[in-house]
Amino acid sequence: MPRSSLRRPGQELDLSKHLRDSEQLPSNLSSNTLFSNEHPLELEVGSGKGLFIDNASLANPAHNYVGVEIIAKYAKHSAAKLARRQATNAIMVSGNAEPLLAESIAQGSLEAVHVYFPDPWWKKRHRKRRVLNEQSIINLTRCLRTGGRFHFWTDVLDYFEDTVELIAEISPILGVPIPEDEITATHDLDYRTHFERRSRQNFIPVYRIRYEKRSALA
Ligand SMILES: C[S@@+](CC[C@H](N)C(=O)[O-])C[C@H]1O[C@@H](n2cnc3c(N)ncnc32)[C@H](O)[C@@H]1O
Numbered sequence: 241m242p243r244s245s246l247r248r249p250g251q252e253l254d255l256s257k258h259l260r261d262s263e264q265l266p267s268n269l270s271s272n273t274l275f276s277n278e279h280p281l282e283l284e285v286g287s288g289k290g291l292f293i294d295n296a297s298l299a300n301p302a303h304n305y306v307g308v309e310i311i312a313k314y315a316k317h318s319a320a321k322l323a324r325r326q327a328t329n330a331i332m333v334s335g336n337a338e339p340l341l342a343e344s345i346a347q348g349s350l351e352a353v354h355v356y357f358p359d360p361w362w363k364k365r366h367r368k369r370r371v372l373n374e375q376s377i378i379n380l381t382r383c384l385r386t387g388g389r390f391h392f393w394t395d396v397l398d399y400f401e402d403t404v405e406l407i408a409e410i411s412p413i414l415g416v417p418i419p420e421d422e423i424t425a426t427h428d429l430d431y432r433t434h435f436e437r438r439s440r441q442n443f444i445p446v447y448r449i450r451y452e453k454r455s456a457l458a
Pocket residue numbers: 285286287288289308309310311314335336337338355356357358359371433434435436
């Protein structure tokens with residue numbers, strides 16, 4: 241299904257506080273280095289048009305949010321949402337989330353990782369391109385604090401089942417998948433993400449789970 245077109249942010253909108261290039265980030269990403277405070281830090285991989293990061297950062301002012309989006313125009317579009325309302329607890333990073341999870345985030349430092357509707361890469365030979373793969377699961381597990389959450393929603397049953405199996409096999413410290421409920425939408429942007437809205441409006445089932453990282457001894 242094609243994506244709808246993007247509204248360009250106005251030229252006059254200052255994105256300097258809300259859009260960072262992944263090449264120009266500090267080598268250690270934390271609330272301290274990005275927001276100059278110690279609030280819990282949540283990371284979204286593949287923010288798309290930024291509905292989640294905009295709504296979540298507005299609803300949870302005591303947490304910080306970083307959205308990472310590999311397609312520059314989407315990162316900019318999402319950053320523009322944050323800039324328009326002068327959000328102080330959320331930024332967008334334009335670039336690839338995988339090296340950030342692998343190298344730039346300290347062990348046990350994230351409150352949550354969010355992955356919503358990652359690209360399915362349907363063909364078997366392309367599956368290794370999936371954003372949730374063996375290495376990224378190991379990396380995100382390392383980055384989460386004990387008790388930290390990993391939210392994963394998709395409408396691709398095969399991706400959902402493969403990921404649940406993979407986590408059980410390589411990352412049991414994440415515990416068991418906890419189903420998350422569908423929330424009744426009260427208006428057109430009352431969805432977790434744009435892709436959730438698209439799936440629900442087309443009556444496509446959505447699989448929603450989260451994990452909560454256990455302590456090593458649990
Ligand atoms: C199918 S879209 C879903 C967007 C959004 N999460 C939603 O649910 O509406 C997947 C998004 O992940 C982004 N993406 C894919 N690989 C990525 C990566 N390695 N790092 C950051 N973003 C990535 C894509 O550019 C795309 O915008």
